[in-house]
Amino acid sequence: MTCGLDGLEVALSDFVLTLDGHMVVRSHARVSSLTLKSIQYTDAGEYICTASNTIGQDSQSVYLEVQYAPKLQGPVAVYTWEGNQVNITCEVFAYPSATISWFRDGQLLPSSNYSNIKIYNTPSASYLEVTPDSENDFGNYNCTAVNRIGQESLEFILVQADTPSSPSIDQVEPYSSTAQVQFDEPEATGGVPILKYKAEWRAIDEEVWHSKWYDAKEELLAFCPLVLRNLVLVTLAG
16 A cells, blocks of 8 residues: 655655564655555555644545455354254354355255254354254254355354263351352263252251252252252253
């Protein structure tokens, strides 16, 4: 990009300025230039050249458009379970805009073989809505974006959520009428957030066991003195 001076008496010395090895600014006589090396799509935008002296200043702007092949991103692994609707998100960055297609085992979606799949598109992303009917709906899905510069594909994996592993109890702190249970969170959540914990207890002089569900962020409290028998948890997958 070149910025020339016309009608202004401005004293310019010859110089070359390199910024991060990416931008080079050169000035010679009445002309200043900005050179971009190894242009990236993030270089697109407005550039302003301003010249000033003791009398005043003037500016000229130019907008740089950078055309580039599609670039895709999104969470590669998505967890759900049979009967639970989920969206697989394929974000796309491209100029000019790209055409996005979804594939499963080489077959273009949606199709008559996958009636439980819908596709929603926005200017910046494509969403594959899947409601698994069986284990066959879990597995790989392909998102492909194409424009006149090139194309890119990204593989997503729809994973069947599993039951979480058991938490381990570290300490039971007794109080006058309650007890606080300290425990380590389970090593595996099954791929979905933990919603609740279930505590079971009985008083030392009783045979009947009591139980209660607690929110995941809630302190676990029970009757005291007590014997804690079991601690289980539930996730979004049940």
